[in-house]
Amino acid sequence: MSRAIRFAPLALLLLVVVALVWRxxxxxxxxxxxxxxxxxxxxxxxxxxxAKPGLSSxxxxxxxxxxxxxxxxxxxxxxxxxxxxxxxxxxxxxxxxIAVRDTPPDLADFLAHNGDxxxxxxxxxxxxxxxxLGSSGVPESFIVDGHGIIRYQHIxxxxxxxxxxxxxxxxxxx
Amino acid sequence: xxxxxxxxxxxxxPLLADSNLPPAYWANRQLPDPKQEARAEALMEELRCxxxxxxxxxxxxxxxxxxxxxxVRRRIAxxxxxxxxxxxxxxxYGSWISYKPTDEPAGWPLWLAPLALLGIGAFLxxxxxxxxxxx
Numbered sequence: 002m003s004r005a006i007r008f009a010p011l012a013l014l015l016l017v018v019v020a021l022v023w024r025x026x027x028x029x030x031x032x033x034x035x036x037x038x039x040x041x042x043x044x045x046x047x048x049x050x051x052a053k054p055g056l057s058s059x060x061x062x063x064x065x066x067x068x069x070x071x072x073x074x075x076x077x078x079x080x081x082x083x084x085x086x087x088x089x090x091x092x093x094x095x096x097x098x099i100a101v102r103d104t105p106p107d108l109a110d111f112l113a114h115n116g117d118x119x120x121x122x123x124x125x126x127x128x129x130x131x132x133x134l135g136s137s138g139v140p141e142s143f144i145v146d147g148h149g150i151i152r153y154q155h156i157x158x159x160x161x162x163x164x165x166x167x168x169x170x171x172x173x174x175x
Numbered sequence: 176x177x178x179x180x181x182x183x184x185x186x187x188x189p190l191l192a193d194s195n196l197p198p199a200y201w202a203n204r205q206l207p208d209p210k211q212e213a214r215a216e217a218l219m220e221e222l223r224c225x226x227x228x229x230x231x232x233x234x235x236x237x238x239x240x241x242x243x244x245x246x247v248r249r250r251i252a253x254x255x256x257x258x259x260x261x262x263x264x265x266x267x268y269g270s271w272i273s274y275k276p277t278d279e280p281a282g283w284p285l286w287l288a289p290l291a292l293l294g295i296g297a298f299l300x301x302x303x304x305x306x307x308x309x310x
Binding site: 126 | 272
């Protein structure tokens with residue numbers, strides 16, 4: 002047996018070790034992003050759940066970019082996010098909400114305690130619109146331009162530090 | 176201190192709480208038509224849960240998985256083909272959502288690897304037989 006072949010198993014082992022170390026150092030990303038970025042919002046119509054209008058896809062193509070926030074009163078990170086959305090609203094940003102699997106009293110409570118930045122809130126009791134949007138959890142936000150086309154998906158809560166980036170995305174969607 | 180800890184433990188809220196709504200209608204209910212139910216069941220085995228990644232929506236207890244089972248059963252009951260439902264989900268979440276091996280180029284190594292290994296095996300055996308024959 003030639004010398005080179007004798008070292009082949011060792012080389013193979015090294016290759017495997019390098020691959021494992023590389024994956025440990027850069028873990029794979031397990032967030033699932035929507036494939037609808039750049040496409041129009043799928044047609045939907047959600048009923049109202051609190052004392053403000055519900056949300057339909059037609060409400061999203063009104064000539065102005067807006068944030069569609071997929072949230073829920075039972076979602077803890079949504080509490081901090083709603084404060085950031087309030088701040089964005091005070092800068093003139095239009096925010097609509099899709100309340101996933103929520104009840105009217107729970108949601109009314111949530112809005113009374115944490116603030117209410119939403120123009121409209123649609124009730125998505127069986128997560129159907131959430132799934133139609135390619136969203137895999139709460140909170141998630143979509144920036145929709147004036148023609149009803151999804152320009153950006155934000156997975157997880159919008160933190161205060163994300164605000165400048167969100168403003169820039171809204172500007173691009175104008 | 177102990178009492179306080181106990182009180183805190185008893186009143187603690189899980190970070191990723193579930194909603195207060197009951198599961199969707201078809202989440203844990205079989206379709207009345209056994210043929211449709213079998214089709215829905217087979218599809219649900221092959222769709223990946225978005226929350227408990229690594230489980231199928233048939234196996235997962237996550238609320239979103241229940242809502243996806245509801246969606247699958249509803250669409251199959253309405254006469255939609257399983258392939259259409261799978262396609263609709265792939266449009267939204269990418270081929271990630273489906274456990275069924277794809278025939279796209281990305282999946283080719285998976286199909287070709289057994290053939291390549293068989294070929295290598297045949298080559299090695301042939302060589303060995305020849306060497307033996309030579310003595």
